[in-house]
Amino acid sequence: MRTWKRNLLAVPILLWIGLLVGIPMLLVVALSFLSRDHLGNIVYQFTLDNWRKVVDPIYLRVFWNSLLMALLTALITLLVGYPVAYITSNLSPRRRALSLGLIMLPFWISSLLRTYGWMILLGNAGVINNVLMALGLIERPLPMMYKFGTSLVGTAYMLLPFMIVAVFNSVDKLDRSLLEASYDLGASRWKTFFHITIPLTLPGIVGGFTLVFIPALGLYFVSDLLGGGNTVFLGNLIHTLATRGRNRPLAAAFSLGMVALALMVLAFYWKVTKDKTGEGLFQ
Amino acid sequence: MKQPLLALVNLNKYYGDVHVLKDITFTINEGEFLTLLGPSGCGKTTLLRCIAGLERIQSGDILLEGASIKDLAPNKRNVNTVFQNYALFPHLNVYDNIAYGPRMKRSVREAELKQRVAEVLDLVQMSGYEERMPHQLSGGQRQRIAIARALINEPAILLLDEPLGALDLKLRKHMQTELARLQRKTGTTFVYVTHDQEEALNMSDRIVVIDQGEVQQLGTPRDIYNNPANLFVTSFIGDRNIFPVEVLETGAEQAKVRLGENVVQVRSSAAGRAALRAKEEAVLAILMDKMRVSCAEMDNALRGEVVSIHYAGSQIRIEVRVADRILTVVEYQKMECDCQVGDAVFVSWEESGAVLLPMEAGWEERGM
Numbered sequence: 001m002r003t004w005k006r007n008l009l010a011v012p013i014l015l016w017i018g019l020l021v022g023i024p025m026l027l028v029v030a031l032s033f034l035s036r037d038h039l040g041n042i043v044y045q046f047t048l049d050n051w052r053k054v055v056d057p058i059y060l061r062v063f064w065n066s067l068l069m070a071l072l073t074a075l076i077t078l079l080v081g082y083p084v085a086y087i088t089s090n091l092s093p094r095r096r097a098l099s100l101g102l103i104m105l106p107f108w109i110s111s112l113l114r115t116y117g118w119m120i121l122l123g124n125a126g127v128i129n130n131v132l133m134a135l136g137l138i139e140r141p142l143p144m145m146y147k148f149g150t151s152l153v154g155t156a157y158m159l160l161p162f163m164i165v166a167v168f169n170s171v172d173k174l175d176r177s178l179l180e181a182s183y184d185l186g187a188s189r190w191k192t193f194f195h196i197t198i199p200l201t202l203p204g205i206v207g208g209f210t211l212v213f214i215p216a217l218g219l220y221f222v223s224d225l226l227g228g229g230n231t232v233f234l235g236n237l238i239h240t241l242a243t244r245g246r247n248r249p250l251a252a253a254f255s256l257g258m259v260a261l262a263l264m265v266l267a268f269y270w271k272v273t274k275d276k277t278g279e280g281l282f283q
Numbered sequence: 284m285k286q287p288l289l290a291l292v293n294l295n296k297y298y299g300d301v302h303v304l305k306d307i308t309f310t311i312n313e314g315e316f317l318t319l320l321g322p323s324g325c326g327k328t329t330l331l332r333c334i335a336g337l338e339r340i341q342s343g344d345i346l347l348e349g350a351s352i353k354d355l356a357p358n359k360r361n362v363n364t365v366f367q368n369y370a371l372f373p374h375l376n377v378y379d380n381i382a383y384g385p386r387m388k389r390s391v392r393e394a395e396l397k398q399r400v401a402e403v404l405d406l407v408q409m410s411g412y413e414e415r416m417p418h419q420l421s422g423g424q425r426q427r428i429a430i431a432r433a434l435i436n437e438p439a440i441l442l443l444d445e446p447l448g449a450l451d452l453k454l455r456k457h458m459q460t461e462l463a464r465l466q467r468k469t470g471t472t473f474v475y476v477t478h479d480q481e482e483a484l485n486m487s488d489r490i491v492v493i494d495q496g497e498v499q500q501l502g503t504p505r506d507i508y509n510n511p512a513n514l515f516v517t518s519f520i521g522d523r524n525i526f527p528v529e530v531l532e533t534g535a536e537q538a539k540v541r542l543g544e545n546v547v548q549v550r551s552s553a554a555g556r557a558a559l560r561a562k563e564e565a566v567l568a569i570l571m572d573k574m575r576v577s578c579a580e581m582d583n584a585l586r587g588e589v590v591s592i593h594y595a596g597s598q599i600r601i602e603v604r605v606a607d608r609i610l611t612v613v614e615y616q617k618m619e620c621d622c623q624v625g626d627a628v629f630v631s632w633e634e635s636g637a638v639l640l641p642m643e644a645g646w647e648e649r650g651m
Contacts, residue, residue, distance in 0.1 A: 180357070181366055184363055184433075185383050185387060186388040188387075195387075
């Protein structure tokens with residue numbers, strides 16, 4: 001009786017999600033099994049061709065590129081973001097607010113503009129090359145644009161705040177007396193960091209990893225602008241197929257492939273945060 | 284003379300402009316149970332943290348077995364702390380919590396470690412709890428594990444920061460006996476911080492009374508209770524009537540004082556003897572439970588009028604107005620005289636229960 005009433009309260013949100021997420025998702029699934037004519041119009045004829053292409057070894061390379069990009073992005077943001085989050089949480093309340101404000105500040109500027117900013121910085125006639133040449137350190141511009149690494153830097157930069165905020169929430173909750181207890185028991189700062197700080201902030205690390213990994217799979221405009229299309233990622237492929245390629249059914253199939261990748265990461269996240277160590281942390 | 288285990292020498296500590304520890308100097312002997320007693324904010328916990336190395340000191344020195352440890356990191360000092368909130372590692376089970384210290388210092392092999400953990404668990408009567416997680420334990424059990432985790436390192440000194448503060452009254456009483464037993468059994472030197480005078484008086488070999496960052500008195504519980512050195516100690520330890528009197532005559536051990544119409548002989552404190560002068564004001568402090576109310580007139584007593592009588596279980600609290608002061612008398616047995624509110628009575632006391640102290644500015648605020 002009571003659970004029945006409580007479930008009733010969830011109806012509006014379920015309707016909302018069903019309408020705006022569930023139905024479009026089903027449409028994408030349906031689309032991935034349809035054909036198209038030579039102009040790109042959808043033909044309502046069942047086919048498995050799209051899915052055959054998704055598992056084709058040639059396209060698996062694209063999945064691999066995206067997976068590598070997302071993994072490396074998550075790793076880089078973690079290595080950069082963890083110290084930032086840790087230092088921020090140890091600041092005085094005023095400085096902490098300032099620091100968090102600065103971390104959030106880039107969100108006020110269009111991400112597209114910020115990506116162009118990187119082009120100005122890294123281009124052959126860009127700021128960095130100009131400065132280095134003016135100083136006489138190099139004779140010819142260093143080619144920094146249109147590489148895998150360029151996309152990686154741009155994506156990591158774009159998603160860094162998500163990692164910082166996720167880790168910050170965890171680090172901020174960390175009971176500092178536990179660190180003192182660890183020093184007191186004879187552990188050095190490094191040992192304390194590895195044995196106490198890291199395990200106790202694991203939820204933040206895994207949460208940040210998920211928050212960065214999933215968008216990194218699909219941030220196509222960064223690799224378009226900074227990578228110049230030299231490495232094909234899932235996002236770019238789907239974007240090209242759906243627009244210039246006029247092949248929406250195939251784009252739908254690849255989209256679902258990307259969803260599958262994201263679900264794998266989510267499954268990992270659920271597993272880590274629900275296991276024995278997680279229980280103690282989330283009590 | 285034997286070297287003290289720990290010596291604090293003119294230790295000073297500031298937080299910004301606030302002088303939180305002022306010229307702290309005293310020594311701790313091996314194997315003793317020493318309590319730092321004072322009201323909250325007096326600096327007792329800060330002093331403990333300075334010994335542990337969790338706070339730096341600005342001047343002075345801390346000598347452990349004769350060697351300065353003031354510049355050593357906490358992990359390099361042979362002392363261990365039992366924290367107020369226990370600070371058990373939530374992601375480690377009881378066994379791993381206790382094994383943490385030896386593992387970090389790589390002082391013993393795993394096989395031997397197992398033996399040692401079993402020993403300390405037995406010591407704190409928690410055998411069989413190795414696999415439990417901290418959140419599965421009660422407050423008292425966490426307390427025991429925190430003590431075991433510190434003791435396994437065999438520290439020269441065990442520092443305890445209000446370890447019983449979070450426990451309920453009954454458990455607190457039980458843990459007091461338990462801690463005293465542990466201290467005797469292991470022979471470890473305990474430095475115990477508390478604001479609870481009863482805890483301090485019960486367990487300690489010696490007590491250091493601290494207020495406003497200064498040592499007020501250092502002595503055995505008995506000494507501090509019976510011979511408080513100053514007004515702060517007088518008011519902080521024991522329930523006393525504290526009121527000003529006029530000094531008429533001073534002698535070697537005693538002084539003659541006046542309160543209103545009454546003239547009585549009282550014992551003067553060690554500090555009082557040197558500072559008391561005839562014709563000046565002083566402060567008389569008398570333990571409430573060392574006082575008696577009699578109906579018949581007697582020597583060396585204050586004449587007053589009963590204002591109220593409260594029966595509170597085993598004790599009877601009688602308020603008596605003497606001159607313009609209200610004094611509280613606590614009697615445990617049946618009262619000598621069956622007085623009623625409004626009756627004229629005589630208040631006397633055991634000589635050891637009263638102490639005469641020199642007047643201090645602001646005594647009334649400090650006195651209660």
